[in-house]
Amino acid sequence: MSLVIKDLTVDHGAIRAISEVSFTVENGKLSAVIGANGAGKSTLLRTLSGLNKATEGSAHWGDHNLLHGKPESHVRSGVSHVSEGKSVVAELTVEENLDLGALWRRNKKEALESKKQALELFPRLGERLSQRADTLSGGERQMLAIGRALMSKPNLLLLDEPSLGLAPLVVEQIFQTIRGIVDSMGVTVVLVEQNAMGALKIADTAVVLNLGRVATSGSAADLIADPAVRAAYLGY
């Protein structure tokens, strides 16, 4: 199974948000999508998870067409999206937020297994199960958002700026956890990040978006070494 995106174009009303974006992510790999603010990174993820409608092009996860159907049916096909800005329901408790991701699952035993797994990955959440999500720190909320996504047992995980607004130490920790999800659970991850260096360090491959178009793409190691990428996105 792989994620294959071909000539994907998305418009927001009269504005073209992304234009003819094509790239592929192999099964079990971590691909970073980097670029400046407004490059279309979030739009790309929102289109893949069914929140935004594509204008043209195609996007498939295996033989599942990502441009058809609602987000809730994509989740059932193994595609989970953690949207930008710590996507948790503030008014619900930590445990309710986690359970939310598995409500649709028929096999409650497997769902319970996923919960155990999520809590092993983020033990801090286990200590705060009955707290409301809005009492958590930024990093904990991000963990909860990722934990909730894992409760749906995804094989493709779309992460939108998990490092946003977090302290450097916490960012490091979150990035390591994401790499761990890829390595130990075999989940394929598309990681959208403004923190280009952090993302490239853990990624296998990467795509650089500029004004809605693919500026360059390749292996993460090659991009880190690329002088143009270094100058534009890594700041040295």
Added chain:
Amino acid sequence: MIQFINMLLIGIGAGSIYALMAIAMVLVWRSTRVINFAQAGMALLSTYIGFELVQKTGNFWIALPLAMILGALFSALVEILLIRTLIKHSTSGPVAGIVPIIATLGLLGVIRATIGFIWGNQDIQIQPPLSKVGFKVGEETIALSPMNLLVLLTVVGMVIILGFIFQKTNLGLSLRASAYSPEIAQLAGIRVGAIRTIGWAIAGAAGAAAGLLQTVNGTGAISPDSLEFSLLLTFGFIAAVIGGLESLPGAVLGAVVLGLVLAVVQIYISGTLVFIVAFALLLLVLLVRPQGFIGSKAGRRA
């Protein structure tokens, strides 16, 4: 002393029925961000259907749940056939977001006219299933009849069941998540569209119960332009707003407070002031605590 006890009894009794109506308004608001002015019409229709069912079955306590189920179905249909389309079409333009609310006003008129067409414009009478004569405490008759008591217990039972559904079941979790954060709920795999319809359905059932219980608790008479139903809508709406419009406990609290305040006015001052005081209370709460009794100051978070 007896006057004070009567005041409490009348206030809580009336408040309990406003609470059902307020719950209906809150559920609809939470699931679709629509103030449903047709709620009174839908409750009235359910009450007429309840009247027919009482005639057919001869038993109010069989007719009540059946009328609630039909009220739920009707409400769900309104959401699916009318509101869903209107919301989709009113995402932009000068009246964005208001169109569905205006449509509920239109629906109210349509329902009332239809009821008049089917049942006529004269009063019809629902026989209360229990005695309306107040219990006696010593020599005094208090403002609580077996009928009042059973209505109160029924409402309390319904509120407890609703509370259980909302707090303890998967359906309740889906309803809450979809209300607070539809996008995240969707991304978690919840079929938000279906959950909205269920929110409307529960509201329809609560409204039907409010209509029937209000009728047998009061004069027993209903007509297409019944004043009692206008009051029910108005007071239910006020209770929902002062309760915070987002919260079910808030709606119940708002309704009981409103019921008690109106009972004080009615007993110690004058029954003619009830309307004015109800709206004055609404304005006062909006001025002093716009988020309602229960509701966070920051308002809703995304």
